[in-house]
Amino acid sequence: MKNNSLKGLETIDIEGFREDLINWFSEEKRDLPWRKDRDPYKIWVSEIMLQQTRVDTVIPYFNRFIEQFPSVEALSTADEERILKAWEGLGYYSRARNLHSAVKEVHEKYGGKVPDEPKEISALKGVGPYTAGAILSIAYGKPEPAVDGNVMRVLSRILSIWDDIAKPSSRKIFEEAVRVLISHDNPSYFNQALMELGAIVCTPTSPSCLLCPVREHCSAFHEGVQNELPVKTKNKKQRPISLAAAVLVDETGRTLIHKRSENGLLANLWEFPNIEIHLPYRTEGEQLTDFLQQEYGAAIELGDMAGTIEHVFSHLIWNIHVYKGKVVSIKEEREGLKMVSSEEIEAYPFPVSHQKMIKQFYKK
Numbered sequence: 001m002k003n004n005s006l007k008g009l010e011t012i013d014i015e016g017f018r019e020d021l022i023n024w025f026s027e028e029k030r031d032l033p034w035r036k037d038r039d040p041y042k043i044w045v046s047e048i049m050l051q052q053t054r055v056d057t058v059i060p061y062f063n064r065f066i067e068q069f070p071s072v073e074a075l076s077t078a079d080e081e082r083i084l085k086a087w088e089g090l091g092y093y094s095r096a097r098n099l100h101s102a103v104k105e106v107h108e109k110y111g112g113k114v115p116d117e118p119k120e121i122s123a124l125k126g127v128g129p130y131t132a133g134a135i136l137s138i139a140y141g142k143p144e145p146a147v148d149g150n151v152m153r154v155l156s157r158i159l160s161i162w163d164d165i166a167k168p169s170s171r172k173i174f175e176e177a178v179r180v181l182i183s184h185d186n187p188s189y190f191n192q193a194l195m196e197l198g199a200i201v202c203t204p205t206s207p208s209c210l211l212c213p214v215r216e217h218c219s220a221f222h223e224g225v226q227n228e229l230p231v232k233t234k235n236k237k238q239r240p241i242s243l244a245a246a247v248l249v250d251e252t253g254r255t256l257i258h259k260r261s262e263n264g265l266l267a268n269l270w271e272f273p274n275i276e277i278h279l280p281y282r283t284e285g286e287q288l289t290d291f292l293q294q295e296y297g298a299a300i301e302l303g304d305m306a307g308t309i310e311h312v313f314s315h316l317i318w319n320i321h322v323y324k325g326k327v328v329s330i331k332e333e334r335e336g337l338k339m340v341s342s343e344e345i346e347a348y349p350f351p352v353s354h355q356k357m358i359k360q361f362y363k364k
């Protein structure tokens, strides 16, 4: 059993490590759109988008987002629905809502300048220690740690740290390590280089040690334990949820959509009416029909099940049975409930599962 400590810091050649890491990054760094300048707003947007999301996925979203909302001012005055639309498909939509409120705060309280002090920047909504460190080091050149899962993986190998990186308390250990290791001449490149190394060389399952620029400094490589690190306990399994949803069209071709509540999962996005199924003694069709009558005052005619959609979240799996049908009559439209044409529907932000429904069951 290894003990948990930062003993690796006592033996590593810190100067040599910094130099090898930064030189490699200067030569090999990927050409990414948020690396074109050091605008803290753009770095902020990119870091929020990159949370839980792959670089290749983020690039087109980032470019479109910056085109639509090129500055703190542009984003702070934008309508939330437009922002969610620009985020549509990226997932974890609370990121977009938090970014919007934080940017408004920057606009109002700091005259549009993203704060460059740890205390102020960390107080902004959705800006955790990693994002704060990334903005402070990359945009402002401050020697602050930016520790995410990638950086913990890389450092656990380089310094042979055996703490469980799934535990929130472990982050502090890695931040302490970065505070010792970070280059004060170029904190921006140092942090970015660690992230880049984690993304393209020191990858989770098969680190490319033979191509690694800091192999000479890596304890795990010398001990032959790079595949045992990091220690990371598995997430709990995702909970399955059965849903029934209805794609309902009226005689003029308009379809019924509904806005989710302003709190909770996928808040404020639009969707087709749906319910969680938990009454085994009644058919899904009966439950959906009653729900639509009670909730929306809608009389409907439902057809057979048209197909299924599965969507996996980090903690849930939605199994959605999709029904097609007709709206026979509906009470007045109200806030959060609309009948929209196939052109109008384009303007509304939907979660990925319901975008799939649009493609597969509505626009056929």
Ligand code: SF4
Pocket (backbone or CB within 6 Å): 154, 157, 158, 201, 202, 203, 207, 208, 209, 210, 212, 213, 214, 215, 218, 219, 220, 221, 226
């Ligand atoms: Fe990662 Fe291997 Fe490089 Fe060590 S030598 S940092 S384990 S890629």
